[in-house]
Amino acid sequence: MVNETRVYTTRKSENTKETEASEKDKIQEPHGLYAQSAVLMDAKSGRILFEKNGGQKRAMASTTKIMTCILALEYGDLDDVVTASTNAVNQPKVRLGVVEGEKILLRDLLYSLMLESHNDAAVMIAEHIGGSVEGFADMMNQKAQSLGCKNTYFITPNGLDASDKNGGHQTTAEELAQIMKYCIQDSEQAKQFLAISQTEIYHFEDCSHVYKYTCNNHNAFLKMMEGAIAGKTGFTGEAGYCYVGALEQNNKKLIVALLGCGWPNNKGYKWQDTRKLIQYGLDSFEYVMIGKENISKELADIKIPVVNGVPDNGKISGKSYTKVWMKYMEDGENTDSAELEQLLVRKDQKVHLQIVLKKQLYAPVEAKTEVGEIQYLLDGNVVKRQTLIVKNAIERRNYKWCARKTVENFLL
Known part of the structure; x- marks a missing residue:
């Protein structure tokens, strides 16, 4: 200063x-977490309440898509017509299944992105907003830098494992939580982001009314704990199971970020870790004036x-x-x-x-x-x-x- x-x-x-807590009364931090990296954040202040390897760089899989979604909301128009390219059509599963030249409204693609985690939808969005996947990745990295995320690097809009001369597609649990904080609270489009994230089921058609689609929300956390408001799952071979989610209860707004939380057949580990961290935040913390x-x-x-x-x-x-x-x-x-x-x-x-x-x-x-x-x-x-x-x-x-x-x- x-x-x-x-x-x-x-x-x-x-x-x-007046007196310090005795060792007997001292609250025990969460232990036995499956995640390689984990963070519990107070969303209102951005302060980390608990971390396990919170600053360790790791692949982030489809948790990437929260950044893709918020940028599309900030720089796009929900009524924009987006055309499927060859690149989008050839994305690996999980995908919406678009055909080349198919036209879909941007608003519909965002539900495809967040509820079903479709990889082709992510590329369609990226190419429409950024002109190309590479151009959109530049926007993602610029936004991350503006949020103070110095150890985050985006290459793809869908979170598939990738690397280039600058490094791998990766983040840290701390910075993933920071990005989620921006999405649910700090962005001018936070309200719309939450509305999409909380939708249970969504139906839509392409612009020609030929193809009909249904998207179901795979974020089990929304029904797992009272006050859950948002979340995004992810998995790749390098990243393992990942998750970032948020809950608001009793005037507390908490964010959990998990990276490397098990590999097949341990898909449920992320839900156990999420519950354990959120419950720790709810039970062990209180506001002081x-x-x-x-x-x-x-x-x-x-x-x-x-x-x-x-x-x-x-x-x-x-x-x-x-x-x-x-x-x-x-x-x-x-x-x-x-x-x-x-x-x-x-x-x-x-x-x-x-x-x-x-x-x-x-x-x-x-x-x-x-x-x-x-x-x-x-x-x-x-x-x-x-x-x-x-x-x-x-x-x-x-x-x-x-x-x-x-x-x-x-x-x-």
């Missing part, structure tokens, strides 16, 4: 118990020295200081809006608070200059930050100011 800082104070949140520490009162006692600043007493001699405020405080007023801030915390964990500030400032200082931050820590890791600023501008105490002040004092 800044080169010269000091930790002003450190203490426990008032929302937590991190603003109830009444931080504004604590900040009232903090002042930062301002070198060569106009003295607080308004006289030529004296020292200059500035008070510290939270960035959201309108016009520097102390408000209780911090009480609305919530943090999802495991029940046996303690939230710690520390204030990190610049040791001193140098005049002139502009109003609302950022001078530090409030940090909320769990197990030594910063999980939330709030920016601190100065309220008013501070003039430099120079010859011109001293001369003016001398004249004012003489006149008075």
Whole structure:
């Protein structure tokens, strides 16, 4: 943040118990997972609540299609007419079974993509939105980069195993969860994405009304746990069984991402891991109101020295200081809006608070200059930050100011 800082104070949140949990009372993390890589994420904050090899790069199979779907929703028109190419027709199973030249509405292809995981539908969508599979892959990678996914690389729109000079078609469990977070919450098309993902059965025809199709949703998680809102399965020989899904219950929104979760004949492993991780999130975490520490009162006692600043007493001699405020405080007023801030915390964990500030400032200082931050820590890791600023501008105490002040004092 800044080169010269000091930790002003450190203490426990008032929302937590006074004593640390004993080893007997300590909550046990999920164990015995089948997945090679697994993540449980708090979708509201994007914070990882649990991970097993969460940053390990692995093939992702048809979980890829959540990115294909969201890009089609963002860059396409649902009433677009999409034509099947030779490349699309020749995709391996699982496929819709289109014939070359067949025309289908984009909206219908998205149900084919998400409910049945059809590989030919994915290629039709990619070629229509990106001009080619390669062009669409570039769009996928650009979107991944914009979401902060540095270990994700897309080559195909359907998730089939592939590699090129830049590496393999792969992601990590952490980044797959991050992409799902974008799809169900952050994208402007999140509502439409959820509507498609939650559809149980969908019927449609091609544009010539010659071919009729029915798509059934294969996401068993939707019926497995109350509050399940989205998900996508996947399997390839390299990736194994994969899954990414989301649930919203009791004001919690949780995402599970699994990679390498068994190989034939262990298709059900992913559902066991998903249930175990989601139940852990529901049972072991609770929201704390991190603003109830009444931080504004604590900040009232903090002042930062301002070198060569106009003295607080308004006289030529004296020292200059500035008070510290939270960035959201309108016009520097102390408000209780911090009480609305919530943090999802495991029940046996303690939230710690520390204030990190610049040791001193140098005049002139502009109003609302950022001078530090409030940090909320769990197990030594910063999980939330709030920016601190100065309220008013501070003039430099120079010859011109001293001369003016001398004249004012003489006149008075």
